[in-house]
Amino acid sequence: MSAWDNDGDGVSARVILVVALVAALALVVGLAAGTFIGRSSQPSLATLAGQSRDLAAALVVQLEPAGPSYAAGVVDGAVSDPAAYADAQERVADVTRGLGRDRAALEPLDPAAYARAGEALGALAAAAAEPVPADAFAALLAEALAALAALAGT
Numbered sequence: 001m002s003a004w005d006n007d008g009d010g011v012s013a014r015v016i017l018v019v020a021l022v023a024a025l026a027l028v029v030g031l032a033a034g035t036f037i038g039r040s041s042q043p044s045l046a047t048l049a050g051q052s053r054d055l056a057a058a059l060v061v062q063l064e065p066a067g068p069s070y071a072a073g074v075v076d077g078a079v080s081d082p083a084a085y086a087d088a089q090e091r092v093a094d095v096t097r098g099l100g101r102d103r104a105a106l107e108p109l110d111p112a113a114y115a116r117a118g119e120a121l122g123a124l125a126a127a128a129a130e131p132v133p134a135d136a137f138a139a140l141l142a143e144a145l146a147a148l149a150a151l152a153g154t
Contacts, residue, residue, distance in 0.1 A: 052108070055105055
């Protein structure tokens, strides 16, 4: 008797067995294909490291204009242009927040470089909070930029 023979009284046990086997086989093939496709589309470690370095490089680019802004905003340790001074403060604060926000991506690159960048930005933020001579701010800015550049691998 064939598995497809049916006398009209319902579904035979063999038909149920064949359908169950086909469904199980389809499930196994689908899981295997999904696993293969998922693993092949996963970014490589080099790609992830490159993206993290790009994040650090973007922080450098974002912080660089703080030097000229601060120099224009503070003369002889006193605020001469409040807008330029505020721009420098905002840039330092934004980069500091960005470093914290992207910690999960940046710290694994080089934990020591990440710590140095955090310390340098902390010192720069403290200096930007109150007007200090422009040369002192420039020295702290150079240190922070160097620490971020080291984190970016440049």
